[in-house]
Structure formats: C-alpha cells, structure tokens
Amino acid sequence: MFTKPKILLSWLVLLLSFASLFLSSWIILPPPNMSLLTLAVGAPEVSPWLLLLNSLSLLLSFFCIRRRQLQRLACIFSLIGLLICAWVLVNIPPTQIQMAKAMKQGLGENYLEQIPAQVRAKMQTHPFNLVNFVGGIPLGKTRHQKDIIFATPAGVPLKMEVYQPSEVGKYPAVVVIYGGAWQYGNPHANSEFNQYIANHGYTVFAIDYRHAPKYQFPTQLDDVRTALNFIRKHAAAYEADPERMVVIGRSAGAHLAMLAAYQPDAPPIRAVVNYYGPVNLPGGYKTPPFPDPINTRAVLKAFMGGSLEELPNQYQIASPINYLTHPLPPTLLIYGSRDNLVEARFGKKMYERLHDSGNTAVFLQIPWAEHAFDAVFNGVSNQLALYHTERFLAWALFKQ
Template sequence: MMFSIYQIILPWLAIILSITSLFLSSWIIIPAPNRLLQILGVGAPEVSPWLFILNIISLLTALLCIYQPQIQIITCIFSLIGLMLCGSVLVKIAPTQMQMSAAIQQELGENYLAQIPLQVSAKMQPQPFSLANSFRGIPLEKIRHKKDILFATPGGVPLKMEVYQPEEVGKYPALVVIYGGAWQSGNPHANYKFNQYLAARGYTVFAIDYRHAPKYQFPAQLDDVRTALNFIRQQAAEYEADPENMILLGRSSGAHLAMLAAYQPDAPPIRAVVSYYGPTNLTEGYNDPPQPDPLNTRAILTTFLGGSPQELPDEYKIASPINYVTRPLPPTLLIYGSRDHVVQAKFGRRMYETLHKAGATAVFLEIPWAEHAFDAVFNGVSNQLALYYTERFLAWALFSPKSE
C-alpha cells in the first residue's frame, strides 16, 4: 500500500519540480512586464548556479520517478530547457570577464594593478567569479558600524546616515554610498553587505539619506547629497575619514545623484565616481523608455521633476548628469546590464563616450545577462564581477599617480 502511494505522489512531485524549475529559469531571458515580476527578472540570472542544480535534480527526478513514458519525456524536456537557460549565463561568465578586464585595462592602462599597493590588493577578491561564493556567499569580515547619525533636518525632515568603518582605528578614504529607489523610496541600510565588505577593505563608508519624491521634488535630493558631503568633510576626523580622498558611489537614482553631485562646478574634491546603472540623460530616458517598461519610467521621471520634458525642458536639462560633461571630471566607472529594462545600457555607453570626448577618464562595463538592480543579490553572478572591478577601480583612483 505504501509503495503504491509513493508511485502516485513521486511522479506528481517530479512534474511540479520540473515546471517550477523551468518557470524560474525562464526569467533569465523573458523581460518582466510589471513591477512584481521584475523581482524574478532580476534574480533569475544572478542565482543561475542554484537554478542549474535545481534543473539537474528535476531531470534526475523525472528519469527515476515518472513511469509514464510520455509524461517522463515532457518533464525531461522541461528540465533540459531549464538547464540550457541557466547554462546560457554560466558559459558567458568567462568571456564577459575577459571583456571587462580588457575594457578597464584600455582605460586605466595594462599595468594599472601594479600601481595599487600590495597591502591593498591583498584584501581584494582574488578572482572575478567564484562558484563557491555563489553558494556559500561572499565572506564578510568584522567591522565597526554606526547607525542613525543625524546630518541635517531640511524643512524639519531628519536625514540620517550609517557609517561602516574598518575594525582597526586609523584614517581611511571616504566612500559615500547613495541608495536607489526611483528617488521615491529607500534608506541608508540598503546594500549593507556591500558597505560592510568595502569597509573591511579599508574604507570609511558613509551610507547617506535624502528626501523623496513626490513630496520633495528635484533639486531637494541633490541639495541633501551636497549637505551630506559637507557634513562628512567637516566631521571627517570623528569618523576616521580622509576628506581629500572621497569617492561617490550610487545605484540607479542614487548613481544619478552621485554623478550630478560630483560633476557640479563647485563640487568638493572628489577622487572618483562609480555609477551602477544610473540615469544620465533624463530627457532621452523619458522620450525613449524601455520595452517592456515594468516600472513606468515616464511616471517616475514626472514624479521626480514635476512634469514631462515638454513641460519642464530646463529642469530635465539641469537634472541630467550628461549635460555637465563639458570639462575633465573625476574618473568615472559605469556598470550596466544589457537586459536593463529601467535604465537602458545604451545611456551608460553614451555617458562614457561623452566623458571621453571631454578628456575625462571613464570605464564602461556591460554585463550581458544582467537586469536593473542586479547587485541586489550580493553573491550573484553579476555582482561578483561588478564588485571585483569596482574595488580595483577604487584602489586605482586613490593610489595611481595618474589619478592624483
């Protein structure tokens, strides 16, 4: 009797497993049509090693537990399709890493790594991608962490920051991190693993806050970032930060604010800027939205600026970082995903080309399978590659003679 129950249950479990694994894997290539499914579109390629294992288990389960030939063939086909989808990411890792390595060497010099002190490079990830880290996570070390540091109260709104410091007391470069969230949401605790990781590599990381749209529209967000930078410079000694070695890093709308703040004519000394999939030209972003457009980029921009480019052309121009690239600017690292359906990679490439024409040092890295916010999965495939080159770019910007 027990054996007959298993004969009934196990085939159904095998069928469900094969359908589930294929469904999850399909988002590696299917663009998400709405905000809810965007989570799957972002996450699927980043956990492709896990999905690859799941599809193998699904295939073996179908072969061993399904006794009806037609159903067995169908479920095996599902599993094989899932394996191919996951494999389409895994087989691209090595060539993508080679392309990224060539791109950064082209801009910073073939010997750029030799300019980084050994005590700094020794702390970095030894390889661009580790399959072991995909499963166990990227190792994090002990640091010091301070929360709820009030730095301003514009209009009575309390703005706070979090500070991540190396475990040992010292004086460290200041890395200012600005979160994303369509200028409408988010908080300084976002991407805390990234902040902890960089602090352990010898940075004082300041994760700052800013006011949100629609209640507070541009330029309130830029004003808040500039206020935070002034606060950090004034209080640098208290947090063991070097105000003359400051770098700005942001994600999405936070990357937009990082570029905008660093490129202002009266900006404080900034050693480098890192943009993870940041908007660069808001007018073009409105006029040429992605297809599909799961987050409704036009609605986001309208909320942020108070209208369309036709209604507010000057505001869109002032709020676009690309319009400030009229002179040499701090070295800039731009990282985008080819499958980004929020901020298309082509805008990042145009920013790179514009920076080059102005005489600035710029590096453009593109990840073929990555969606917007790919680094939300900290140990994901894309973030491992991005993190590997980000920490090298940061170290080069601080220690290279050419960057001074």
C-alpha cells in the same frame, strides 16, 4: 497498471520540472511588472542553484516517471531550463575578459601596478568564486554607527550610517547613495557592500536624502551636496580623509552621485561609481523600455514635478550627460544588458561622451544582468562587479 502513488509522484516531478523552467526562464524573459521583475533580477544571480534544480528534475524524470508522454514533457522542461542556466555560467569567463580589457583601456594597461601591494592583497582573487557563491562573500569585522543626523532641512532629519575598519586610523572616504526611483529607500540599503568595502580599508558613509513626490528635484541633489559638505567638515571625527573621496550610487542614487560630482563647484572628489544609473532623463522619458515594469514616465514626473513637455529645461539640468563641459572625476559605469528600468544603451552613450570629451571612464556591461543585480550580494553579477569596483576604488584612492 500504475498505482496512485506512482501517478502522483509522476505529476509532482512534472510540476518540479515546470517550476524549474519557469524560474529559469526569467534569466531571458523581460519582466512586464514589478512582481516579475524580482524574479528577473534574482534568477540569473542564482543560476548555479537553478542549474542544480533543473538537473535534479531531469534525473527524477528518468527514474520516477513511467508514463512516456509525461516523462518526455518533464525532460523537455528540464533541458530547456538547463540550457538557459548554462548560458549564464558559460558566459562568465568571456564577460570577465571583456571587463578586464575595459578596465585596462580606461585606466591604463598597468593600472594594477599603481595600487600598493598591501591593498591588492586584500582584494578578491577571482572574479567569480563558487565557494563565495555558496557560503557568502566574507565581510570581515567593522565598526558601524547608525542614525547620525547630518542636516534637518525644513525640519526633516537626514541621517547617515558610517562603516569603519576595525582598527583606528585615517582612511579614504567612500560615500554611498541608495537607489529607489528617488521615492523610497534608506541608508541601511546594501549594508553588506558597505561592510565589505569598510573592511578593505575605507570609511563608508551611507547617506540619506528626501524623497519624491513630496520633494522634487533639485531637493535630492541639494541633500547629497549637504551630506558631502558635512562629511568633509567632520571627516576627522570619522577617521576619513576628505581629500580622498569617492561617491558611489545605485540607480537613482547613481544619478545623484554623478550630478553631485559633476557640478562645477563640487568638492574635491577622486572618482564616481555608477551602478545602472539614469544619465539622460529626456532620453529615458522619450523612449522608455518595453516592457516598462516601473512606468518610467510616471517615475520621472514624480521626481521632476511634471512631464518633459512641461519642464524641458529642468530635465536637461537634471541629466548628468549634460555636464561634460569641464574636467570630471574618473567614472566607472556598470550596467546589465537586460536592464528593463535603465537600459544599458544610456550608460554606453554616457561612457562614449565622457571618453570623447577627454575624461577617464570605464564601461562594464554584464550580458545576463537585470537592474539591481547586486541585490544578491554573492550572486554571479555582483561578484564580477565587486571584483572590478574594488580595483577601481583602490586605483582612484591609493594609486602611487
């Protein structure tokens, strides 16, 4: 007969197996709401840890469960979880091969040779590093300034944060625009990325903008353009080179980055980096994702001030894909295949339109990644994205 402690232990191991499978399942399941979106974003990024958790639960199932039926059930849970996690890890090498190929197709076979050796020496040497996954990506020492007011439109103070290399000098400027459905967020977002990039020889400006629904388009674009003009005017004070500037955005911030850089009267911008940003607002409104955890149409209505039927021209004006009538800065687009907020098909179409219009563009797609995958800075997807982003930045700003 089984004693009560052994029975309790068996059920605890079964619970662990189920919990491991539940967490792992969000690597492949589409999230129906914002709460589960968090799991869907994080699960693939920590898949090596989940692999270990499923392995542990499998071992415990063999040694700690004596009831045959419970043991079989726990093993099934653990094995399914293991297979899901292994799918991510097994796909890292082929994904990296495809991304490296896309970089060469977009920038040229020898694009890395155009980057000075001293710049290449500071880059990550591997697209995925298990040591960095466990211990974190080294950020290095930088100088950091906060709460710099660059404008006060309608009495609203707009602030920026500046990250600079530890040594005084003159560096290319990288302007970073945060996401948040145009409704929330602040310049301190993605601070690890900003510090990392600054440590690699750039002055990073993380800027703010007014939020919907109180302020609607084109207010956000106006604020970004104001920030770019401020940075150009005061570049010397922050040891930045105004003639070597790149704009990077995430999600809604990527939308604003592209719009600002693509304007016919935009200041000189060397390149744009778009992390999972909306590019075709009418298309996103007509065919929202399913499931739709963020309620895409409601977000667009709040941002634009009405529906597509009410404001068709405004939706067109607010779509970067409609600005391909003149030469544009080189553009790097990075999307996750499992993005349930901004589907990768829109990024792919944007890339095709850029390429067909004679503009330089690179499209990178990560098979297992959700929206905001880089929220886990040392996660699997962000390591791949960061590896190629820093090469794109160096090519755009340091190429000889």
